[in-house]
Amino acid sequence: MAGLASTEDRGVSAAPLLEGRGVDRRSFLAFCGLMASTLVLPESYVPAIAKALGAAKRPVLVWLEFQDCAGCTESFLRASNPSVGGLVLDTLSINYHETLMAASGKDAEALLKQTVGNERGQYIAVVEGAIPTKDNGVYCTIGGRSALDIAHEVCSNAAAVITVGACAFYGGWPSANPDPTGAVGLGSAMPGTKIVNLPGCPPNGVNITATLVHFLTFGAMPEVDAMGRPLFAYGELIHDSCERRAHFDAGEFVQAWGDDAHRKGWCLYEMGCKGPETHHNCASVRWNDGTNWPVGAGHGCIGCSEPGFFDADTPFYKRLPNVPGFGVQTTADEIGVGIVALTAAAFATHGLISIVRNRLQPEVVDEPTVPVEREEN
Template sequence: MGTKDTIYEGLFNYGITRRDFMKFCTTMSATLALSSTSIPKIAEALQQKKKPYAVWLHFQECTGDTESLLRATKPSIAQIVLDIISLEYHETIMAGSGHSAEKALHDVVKNQKGKYFALVEGSIPTKDGGIYCVIAGKTAVEIAKEVCGNALVTINVGSCSCWGGIGSAKPNPTGATGTASVVPGIKYINLPGCPANAENITATIVHYLTFGTLPALDRYNRPLFAYGKRIHDNCERRPHFDAGQFVRKWGDEGHRLGWCLYEMGCKGPMAYQNCPTVKWNDGISYPIQSGHPCFACASNDSWDVFGPIYNRAPHVPGASYQATADKIGAAVVAGTAAAVATHAVIRTFLGYKQKERFSKEKNEADKMK
């Protein structure tokens, strides 16, 4: 694998031209939302730095994040594996298996202690001693403690390793959670998403190589360059939202004309990610562009709090499955109106017990007639 080479040499050996290399640096600079003056810095760092070691752990997941990485074309998966990082362990794409595969992982942990990236995909089950995810006789909790605990930095790829993802959705049968809560005190960065965008994974590593630090993070430990802006504010269907043109049914005229998916349950107004600008699969498309509402996959609340994917309003916690705030609210208002009406009717039948003063006055007034 030639891990002693610098990244640039590796790329050169792989047949990448200087021009392609500079293009890659420019793409990374743009993804990281840096100015064009940082392109030479990135180029310099990648030419001088040794390839970093990295291991990729799989826990309770669907391999969607790996699929996302395999579709990275800037640079291609082969280039990432061979040139940008020295990926020593990745269950899906590694050639080795069994003991030799496990040896590769342990060698990295032992020999490169505190120097390697641990990329984690999938949630970690904590219930019943963590028996729901066991690899090579060790539970996910044990593996995470050993590998993430000794890593330079842990990169949580996808929502599952960030905070449990779909595995931790109610009722969370396996007690699934993210790496940060299983191995407290580690240096980590969250790249949530279902799956995480490969551009953002690559850009995070490049940022670390160039500047020696993690990119600026938000309150959920997500890099601001990728999760700092709201999808709703960058959405190409936003003009239809402002105009009041909404899709009401799948395949109706509005849907065919590309109108806003707000009423179909789009969570774009609550979702923070760079999907509308970076897009997916080499910038081809992303869910909203292809006519499907966003369900805020990069949010901790997408499953339990934001409610059903195709519902605008969330379900009220504690209420029955179908109870939305609107149903309960309308019932409360209707009940109030009914109570008021009943009260008025009973009052009328009981007769107004007006103050004596009133009747006195009336009598006086009658006398004056």
């Protein structure tokens, strides 16, 4: 963030927030700059973000966990620089979070009831995990109440509702075949509810933080696509910003783990990469504070931000069948020609889809449609 003025120079005082955390202004501004770039906002929005994070008012957040592994919570909390990443936690008042709060048992449930009663229409509800619907939801109960019952009470009284992770998005691994509990995402459990979905297994903590920062800064959730996913994080295909894309276009593919092409960093399409059909910003924001991301580390994308990925994208190392022109008997030149035509068509289609999405911007988002299982070609 070279060239940025201090917060005071920009008419913003974040001193109360920085005090006691050992965070210097430069780190704070770098964090605000990261949030602006993740949200695809110009740098001129940095002061507004800094001001929002420095505000005295602390919006209340209620974080529910149902059928999950708590991996989304871990993703949200795992910042290599917790002093800076924790600023958002300090800006929020997290009244209920089973993994984080000290209270337990009846005290915890009383806290939830009190928050929903006192902060009605004011708090942000975050849902992690799927909701079982079979046998009256008996497969996930908390304090004697079903997940479905709790979700209805908390989410219908919230100012904004966010789902984090594939499970809360469409059902995730709990809903994978044979789906013994009838697990569904929040959109299906509560049709007609306005929801912002942050799918992924887990979702990138940067995108969770950026969504909350957007709400804190603008008082509204970011724009979403037809499945309720914020456009800043899910508006583009991984394939279109992948550092291995030039090798895809040139027909240069890894054929076996550890082969010469793998060591050279060639395209992982033949090894089952789902990047050509997966919408996510992993390639640009990366993971672990920008250190790397799965494709960068040599493993193909598994498509975890798309609905139904756990059934539709397995086996994960099976090549996507819907791009013709590939096969052991196909020459590299033929592959290249085929891909150029397909790439042009894909760009045209994606552009059209983006335009339609931008125009639609639905108010209400229901459960995403799970695609039919792919067939091997």
